[in-house]
Amino acid sequence: MADRPADSGPTHEREITSRVDLCLPDGRLNPDAVGWTRQPLHRANLRGWGRNKRFEYWCVTTPTHLVAVNVSHADYRVTYAAFFLDFATDRTVQIAERSMLPLGTPMPLTSGEGGVRARGRSIALGFDETPAGTRLRARSARLSVDLLVDRPAGHESLGVVVPWNDRLFQYTRKDNCLRAQGRVVADGQAYEFDPDTAYASLDHGRGRWPYSIVWNWGAASGRCGGREIGLQLGGKWTVGTGMTENAIRVDGRLHKIGEELSWFYDSHDWLAPWRIVGSRVDLVFTPFHDRAAHSSWLVVESDEHQVFGHYSGHVVTDEGERVPVDGLLGWAEEVRRRW
DSSP states (O other), X not given: OOOOOOOOOBOOOOBOOSOEESBOTTSSBOGGGOSEESSOOEEOOOOSSSSEEEEEEEEEEOSSEEEEEEEEEOSSEEEEEEEEEETTTTEEEEEEEEEESOSOOOOOSSTTSSOEEEEOSSEEEEEEEETTEEEEEEEESSEEEEEEEEOOTTOOOEEEEEESSSSSEEEEEEEEEEEEEEEEEEXXXXXXXXXXXXXXXXXXXXXXXXXXXXXXXXXXXXXXXXXXXXXEEEESTTTTTTOOOEEEEETTEEEEEXXXXXXXXXXXXXXSOEEEEETTEEEEEEEEEEEEEEEEETTEEEEEEEEEEEEEEEEEOTTOOEEEXXXXXXXXXXXXXEO
16 A cells, blocks of 8 residues: 655745744744754743653664664653664664653753763663764663764754644754764674764654654665765655655755655555655665564554665755765654554
């Protein structure tokens, strides 16, 4: 079963170039915050309790393996997670646990301006900002991570505020093409991450979501034909809001795509090829691994398929240049969530 084409009309998005609060003093969405940025300029001054969502997700890929670490805070619960995949053997290590009514897991108001520390029963996580970049650490019985993600001056990332209404809204910052180095140890075997081939991607989120939501997300970083290319592709959850989270990066420059993309994939065969299409994007994604996860607890439920693979096709810059994409490593996902 394939996803139906989306409305591909332009969304007339506004670029924000100065710092802005996400919320008004009463906790509702600040209209001046609706738009997109190249730098992390939004201060997520959320108020209230029970519907706020705050999360930090990092995924670091190499040509042969990857690791992802995540802290997700939803007021009444916090989730800690880490995932490792060896491409050659398809061996995985996955740790995930949930803590209800957490006493405190600090999450910075502005992306890149504060660390995240979290400790569960089976895993401890730390994402710390340093003068050299962001240090990612995880410690558990089966998996340990110590990576440094470079943060070059002037690096452009995509920040977007998606407004469902003045009480339900999301700020997301998606970053890619960040070089990383360090070591990961999975089940006693050490893996070196070389900054010449290791790329980190960030999903930073702050907002207040509807109870039930579905989204697509695709991302990739790497080099094709001597060009450094980053893909940031979204779908479903932004339809009708006037904003998208779609952008491409070519040789360090971010190019915003202000239209919904059409996603085609088979939800009965997640490893079949996907296709993502728009006026400036035409990509085929060929997966090689499906990370499936399902959880249900009272009224909270999550069903997700994150598939890792390679993108091929082309993208088009703001200037109209058609840039080929060939075998770019990344992922695509469908997530259905009630929270």
